[in-house]
Amino acid sequence: MISFILPIFLLTVSPQQAYNPVPKYELVWSDEFDYTGKPDPNKWFLETHAPENGSWYNGELQHYTDRLDNAQVGNGSLKIIVKKERYTSTGTTKDFTSARFNSKKSFTYGKVEVRAKLPFSPGTWPAIWSLGSNLSAIGWPACGEIDIMEQLFEDHLSVQSAIHVASRFGNDPARESTPVSDVTKNFHVYGMEWTPEKIDFMVDNKVYFTYAPEKKDKGNWPFDQDQFLLLNVAVGGNLGGTVDPKFTQDQMEVDYVRIYQLK
Numbered sequence: 218m219i220s221f222i223l224p225i226f227l228l229t230v231s232p233q234q235a236y237n238p239v240p241k242y243e244l245v246w247s248d249e250f251d252y253t254g255k256p257d258p259n260k261w262f263l264e265t266h267a268p269e270n271g272s273w274y275n276g277e278l279q280h281y282t283d284r285l286d287n288a289q290v291g292n293g294s295l296k297i298i299v300k301k302e303r304y305t306s307t308g309t310t311k312d313f314t315s316a317r318f319n320s321k322k323s324f325t326y327g328k329v330e331v332r333a334k335l336p337f338s339p340g341t342w343p344a345i346w347s348l349g350s351n352l353s354a355i356g357w358p359a360c361g362e363i364d365i366m367e368q369l370f371e372d373h374l375s376v377q378s379a380i381h382v383a384s385r386f387g388n389d390p391a392r393e394s395t396p397v398s399d400v401t402k403n404f405h406v407y408g409m410e411w412t413p414e415k416i417d418f419m420v421d422n423k424v425y426f427t428y429a430p431e432k433k434d435k436g437n438w439p440f441d442q443d444q445f446l447l448l449n450v451a452v453g454g455n456l457g458g459t460v461d462p463k464f465t466q467d468q469m470e471v472d473y474v475r476i477y478q479l480k
Contacts, residue, residue: 243478244477248473263319275454278457279453282314287315288316301465313452316449323443329408333345344366344367346364346447359382359435362380366378371458371459378392378409397420405420406420413441416428446474
């Protein structure tokens with residue numbers, strides 16, 4: 218999601234879908250959000266300190282907080298809430314707040330499923346993604362980034378997936394998008410299946426993009442090391458688009474996050 222953009226299927230899934238085992242996999246970590254209040258601190262770290270001069274990347278307009286105002290669980294789901302409000306953090310005042318979740322679970326290979334409904338408001342930039350757990354040691358993009366789902370440039374009729382690695386990143390990631398016309402009205406399951414050979418990207422278990430370099434090296438395949446998951450909604454900047462002047466509040470709602478690995 219330090220990122221960037223296009224194939225149609227329309228699927229609607231009823232809320233609070235029951236857990237069904239994935240063939241050949243076992244569930245090794247999940248958050249079903251079947252509690253109320255703050256997100257589970259044993260499962261999530263809410264990142265709030267921007268890495269560069271009090272601002273995030275891509276010219277984004279938000280501060281991330283760990284407040285209930287921006288991150289709360291109730292009625293069976295997590296809400297990542299974006300608000301228009303003056304808020305000061307790390308010496309910088311911005312006009313929007315949101316939340317950024319990092320999983321405390323790291324893993325190598327497996328299947329990820331996140332069932333979510335996306336915000337509608339122009340200028341919001343929701344993302345479900347992962348970064349190499351060695352980020353602090355070797356930096357980005359060498360650590361590798363897997364964008365399971367992101368929605369950019371005010372396009373509420375499709376989603377995209379992307380890979381950022383040392384040999385392709387920034388404005389030139391490996392990427393693909395797929396039309397899904399009701400992402401802001403209905404829940405969909407956004408997923409990836411990651412093996413030593415490839416990474417498949419899916420919406421509602423339909424694969425629409427595969428990343429599989431024929432000859433793997435450190436420049437194109439750092440994906441033999443642990444990654445951790447991130448969930449966030451950014452605002453504006455050079456990837457989120459123009460924010461509606463009348464914007465007040467919106468949210469990404471997440472029904473569950475599940476990580477499976479081979480039995």
